[in-house]
Amino acid sequence: MRLTLYISLYLSFKCISAATDLRSGNCLLQGRFKLNGMYQDGDFILGGLFEVHFFTVFPDLSFKTEPEPPYCEIFNMEGFQHAQTMAFAIDEINKNPNLLPNITLGYHLYDNCVMLGMAFRAAISLGSGTEESFSNLNCTGPPPVIGIVGDASSTPSIAISSVLGLFRVPIVSHYATCSCLSDRKKYPSFFRTIPSDAFQVRAMIQILRHFGWTWVGLLYSDDDYGVYAAQAFQQEMQSFGLCVAFLEFLPHDNNLRDIQRIMGVIQASTARVVVVFAPSSFFIPLMEEVVLQNMTGRQWIASEAWATSLESQTPRYLPFLRGTLGIAIRRGEIKRLHDFLLRIRPSSDPGNNMLRIFWENMFGCSFETVLKETDGEQVKKMCTGQEDLITTNTPYTDVSGLRASYNVYKAVYALAHALHDLMQCEEGRGPFSGNICADITNMKPWQLVHYLQKVNFTTGFGDHVSFDKNGDALAIYDVLNWHPSSDESIRIYTVGVVNEVTETGMVLKLDEDAIYWNFETKKAPRSVCSESCPPGTRRATRKGFPVCCFDCLPCGDGEISNTTDAIECMVCPDEFWSNIYKDQCVPKDVEFLSYEDPLGISLTTASLLGTCFCALVMIIFALHRHTPIVRANNSELSFLLLASLKLCFLCVLLFIGRPQLWTCQLRHAVFGISFVLCISSILVKTMVVIAVFKSSRPEGKGAMKWFGAAQQRCTVLVLTALQIVICTVWLSTASPTPHKNNQYIRSKIVYECAIGSVAGFSMLLGYIGLLAAVSFLLAFLARNLPDNFNEAKFITFSMLIFCAVWIAFVPAYVSSPGKYAVAVEIFAILASSFGLLVAIFAPKCYIILLHPERNTKNAIMGRETHKK
Template identity: 85%
Template sequence: MWITLYIALYLSSICIYAASVLKSDKCQLQGHFRLNGMYQDGDVILGGLFQVHFFTVLPHLSFKTVPDPPYCEKFDMEIFQQAQTMAFAIDEINKNPILLPNITLGYHLYDNCVRLGMAFRAAMSLISGTEKSFSNLNCTGPSPVVGIVGDPSSTPSIAISSVLGLFRVPIVSYYATCSCLSDRKKYPSFFRTIPSDAFQVRAMVQILRHFGWTWVGLIYSDDDYGIYAAQSFHQEMQLFGHCVAFSEILPHENNLRDIQHITGVIEASTARVVVVFSTSSFLLPLMEEVVLQNMTGRQWIASEAWATTPVYHTPRLLPYLGGTLGIAVRRGKIQGLHDFLLHIHPSNEPRNNMLRIFWENMFGCSFETGGTVEDGEQVKNMCTGQEDLSITNTPYTDVSGLRAAYNVYKAVYALAHALHDLMQCEEGRGPFNGNTCADITRLKPWQLVHYLQKVNFTTGFGDHVSFDKNGDALAIYDVLNWQPSSDGSIRIYTVGVVNEGATTGMVLTLDEDAIYWNFEPKKPPRSVCSERCPPGTRRATRKGLPVCCFDCLPCGDGDISNTTDAIECITCPDEFWSSPDNDQCVPKEVEFLSYEEPLGISLTTASLLGTCISGLVMIVFAHHRNTPIVRANNSELSFLLLLSLKMCFLCVLLFIGQPQLWTCQLRHAVFGISFVLCISSILVKTMVVIAVFKASRPEGKSAMKWFGAVQQRCTVLLLTALQVVICAVWLSTASPTPHKNNQYTRSKIVYECAIGSVAGFSMLLAYIGLLAAVSFLLAFLARNLPDNFNEAKFITFSMLIFCAVWIAFVPAYVSSPGKYAVAVEIFAILASSFGLLVAIFAPKCYIILLHPERNTKNAIMGRETTNK
């Protein structure tokens, strides 16, 4: 609204001015602003705008007479030093034989009194001049100034640039930081030697990130500087996943209720760090309330607008603001400035009323023309009745912390270098239409803007000065820390630097040992909504709260997070599993029935034990092969049965250990053939028993001719050969192979033998089952045959055990996971083998070894004789 109003006033003045031209042969000034200023003539004039006074007093409006012009109060010595720095820089350039030779620079400097209206008046005076009239009937020609250094504030800079940008008048601000001024479409001729708020915000966020402060409060002033800085701050915080706990606006006026509301929000918040974008005039009422509320335990982060303001450096504020971290524009050194500041004299420059005001404020008396400056420090005969007035040891002569003044110095030199480059142009090689060059006597502002955009030089202090495409300078900030001094007040120390390079980006360098922390212990505070989630957990945002407020949930089995504050857990690859802490993927445990584990050792022992027992029985039978009990039970089939049982016991070893291709192929084949050989032998033994019984009867004398030794061997071989064929077809078509199975349990890999063909494995088992069933049936039918030692009973009992074991095996095998399925199969093999071995051979060995008197033909046949 203010910008629109001033543009309208400006255009109105142009209309009035144009109307007057039609009535006169001269261009006349239609009005005159009462402004405090400093002047120096030259071939080329530079303008300057400075905030030399704190306040503007507006006249009383009666709406009956023309109001008096506003006037300014409360002279600022430090800002006056900045104005004098511009005068010094121009004086230094004029003495430089290399820069702008044969050209003398002059200046017109005005005081804007920290008031938008005064700043706009001063800018219009600079661009239109203060001459009452000139005879150019077209009212055309170069403006009185070719460029302006200023304004230091963002809001006046926006208003002034909006108007002067229409005429492409170059403006180089030394303290306006609003990021909005980087918009080249709106402000095509605006430049600045101070970084914009966007860079300032990045620098402050770098400090927050360095100390891990992710949960911070934000306070900003209700002006362009504060509003645009707050917007950039929110965006930058979101970019790095940080959060603003609260965001409060400092009001224009000292409204106690608003100030108390802000302090209440700060006190209630869990954020220990508070970032403030504000000028000192906005912030002072809040700090007064902080003292009244005795609000300690907060880490303040100061923007450059108040980080160096001395009004806060009092012992009264030390308990609350001590330890404050802030950023400030680069501090520089200007050789010769101190002596220049000491040797000014208003009596020699009667036009410069700003000098007169300075002396009146310095010494508190009315100025009278005359006087001299002696020894660079003493001013005599300046004020009536006053002598030995010193201007040393004042903010005006303190050049130890040149920040804004150093930017003024760079702004003047930037304009001077642009003018110098403009003068070095060779006709026919110029940058403008037709390769023309600019004429310094008829210089157009946009021509200087072209050269200003390409300025590239280094100051005597060693800082590089150039502008990017938006007119912004490369960002460099000092990091400041407010520390207690010996007198109990606050003293500012530089503890680091934030520097932005064209290739390196924003780089923060801090001396943490030099930082003073206003906390116990003397360490940086923690300011987070939630503590960081360690590896092995993930962040789960709390509903309705910012992303910085979250819970840490452990990753599930098989998922990991190997970074801090992970958003999601990562699923491990198929052959990997999460570690106990869920922070890394480790190879899954490969599970198989091993020889080293207790179960494997037990089964191996049982297998070898069965093999040994079978061997001992064979030895016993071999040693007593001519005894009736061995001969009566078909010793050849008995030895074949014992051999097959040994094979059954030994095949167990193929099921134990890490599966290999050959073990997978052999284990079921050897198992199937061994058991078929075993059952076939039992089946033939049973058939021989039945044949012998029938041969003892008259009607069955021819039965034995079908069960001679050859027939017995052929029957066993034929039955076994059929199993061999089944195994051969199975292995040739769908051979079992080692397989890593992760379906049983996700945390382990079960290393097993895939059977390849379910049909092949089923036929193998079915064939064994068929032979066992037939053997059981025949033995059951022959169980009551008359004999003192009827082997059919033992075969019946052994086959009953065999069938029971394998019937129970099927559901147990299907329901057992992993290696335990293999253990179930081994147990079934061992149980059935031991059942056959014990049931068939234990009674015989008992008689042979313990009752040899019963191992006679008469004893064996005794029962039959008795029955007769």
């Protein structure tokens, strides 16, 4: 708003306007600005705006007479070099037969005196022309200038582009960096060969990322440059996951209390890297406090505003600022520019007042006096004799670090290449409506803007020049490093380049061996809030802290992280598990009850021992088959019971080893049939005992005819056949199969036999339990029957053991994981089998082997008679 008001007031009082002479039909110039300038005629004219003076002085206003025009003071040698570089570039183009052949470029260069008003006056003069009269009222023909190089500052560039942009006059700035100028809607014809502040921030981010500096302090100047740069820097830091450890602005009034407070913040912070966006005038007071408090151990990162500042390069700051890394606009080399600058002579072009001002400031003598021969040959000789005193010891002739001048050089060539491309247009293939080309005799500024947008060339120094859709050139920065020198001063070396590549964005190239580090280790410092989390862990952000401050938590079981600073741990696939370091998924161990397992060996041994005991008892019974104790209760059932017990012991071997389809199908079938055969034999033996007792009484003499040998065999076969039917139906409908189970133990694969049908398995066990319950009940009822050797008592005891084992089996089996569930089932089989073997046959073997005198009918009957 203030800028608009200033321009409006300015145009109200002092503007270039034209009045029409009705008699002649000409437009006459009503006034002329007093501007310092340089001029050269040509077929096409390029305009230029440069900071040749530092200050503008406005005379006092009396409001009685027309005010005197403002004038400029304090000559800027470096700014004059920029203007001369444009003149050199145009001279070089005019001599180049391959670029704009048969066309001569001229220039009108003006001094803006680092003042918005002066810059705007000069721009209006360039845009409207300075001819005394203008007769072409149809406004045909080429414009006064086809393009403007400048301004050097952002604020004048904004004002000039806002006005001249309405007429699409191409403007190519060499030093205006404000990101706001990238707005194509507001500034449709603005271009620049210097990167915007946004690119400067991105270039600095590339340096931070290269060295892994994620925890960075930020200082910025209390002005527009610092505020906008700091905001952009914070946004870029956040987008790349970097963090600002502290954020402080450097006061413009250099308040000591504020400076001391900032020093305390820097010293208290764990950040070893400090980025500073500020001109040297803001930074120097802080450095004085750094020297006073002798604060070392910090890596300073300099923005373009002070990376090459001479004020900071003093021996006093050497111990603290050596090793500083900074970025600066690209330094280039322009061949023959130095010779061109040395050839400047005021006598060669007396009409250019900018040359006269330069000469007077260089040698302190009036150029007008020299030109007046009547004032004496001695005066003329005295002044002109000093023309050879121009040396390389001035900012004007120093071409060792061409940065802004190099951008001027590229800007001139960009306009020249655009004009060249415009002139190469073939009729009928033009880019404008109707495929027409631009009329070189009546060229419009917007037509040159079209070609300027598509400029693409390479300088003699090897830098690529083109503009993006916003008019910004591809960003390129030099990375600078401050080295100490032998004379206790600071020397700045270029150690790398940050270049914007269209395909990949910002690319950083560094010569790390050339970097000087101001640390005892002579290596790059570490500046992180938290050290990186190694593989096998994940980052957990600390509550209330930036994302760069985190804890490293180990991955859970079955999870891994194989990268540094992993955000989340990855879950391993079903058949894999994390290793001990939690950085790799490895195949899970497959667990089953094997013959090599100590538990498997123990159970196999018990199974074989039981089988051997059964065989031994069978041998004893076979050898004593004619004795009363063997013949009692049907010796055939005893041998059948021993055979079934042997099968019970042997079926255990089907439960051990890697599950296979045939073992899974056989193990439960053999187990079920064997136990039913065993329990059926015991049930029949119990029924025989009861029948024998009843037949000894008068009322039950016919009981034994229902329990003869044939009936006993038939009963056993029928009861066993029912179990066979159950197993057959089960195996044919839902057969047990090998199954890899991940549910019991997540870290292992339990290889087991899935039962297939719960109903089938339940019927198998239920049928065994039913027979066992009936046998136990009958044996219990017959336990007190009078007999010398009461078989019912042993059967009762054996069935009590059997039922107790299998009742305890159910909860133990359900709660046992993996291979231990199989072990529990095997243990139940072995325990119940040993219980039946010992309870029923141990007393008989005891009498047969140790007390044969009791193995007689008389002994048995005698005891019975004694009892009666």
